[in-house]
Amino acid sequence: MAKAFPKTLYVKVEDGGTGPDYFGTYSAAIEAAELGEKIKVGLYTLTETIEVKGVAVTNTVKKHKRS
Numbered sequence: 001m002a003k004a005f006p007k008t009l010y011v012k013v014e015d016g017g018t019g020p021d022y023f024g025t026y027s028a029a030i031e032a033a034e035l036g037e038k039i040k041v042g043l044y045t046l047t048e049t050i051e052v053k054g055v056a057v058t059n060t061v062k063k064h065k066r067s
Contacts, residue, residue: 005049011042 012032014024026032032041 005046007046009044009046011044012039 006027008027010026010029010032011023012026014022016022024032026041029041029043032039
């Protein structure tokens with residue numbers, strides 16, 4: 001896993017085949033290129049990083065006594 005976030009990312013829409021399409025991310029625009037095709041690539045710049053914390057919640061199921 002990378003220790004630091006990249007300052008710039010290049011993003012293109014990838015074909016998901018039989019599943020949904022998704023965003024592919026690249027560290028250089030040339031990595032997103034497709035041979036012989038002209039495609040649109042989004043340029044994203046890191047503006048800040050924040051910390052988030054997730055909490056798992058579980059529910060217990062009560063067992064009923066059978067009479």
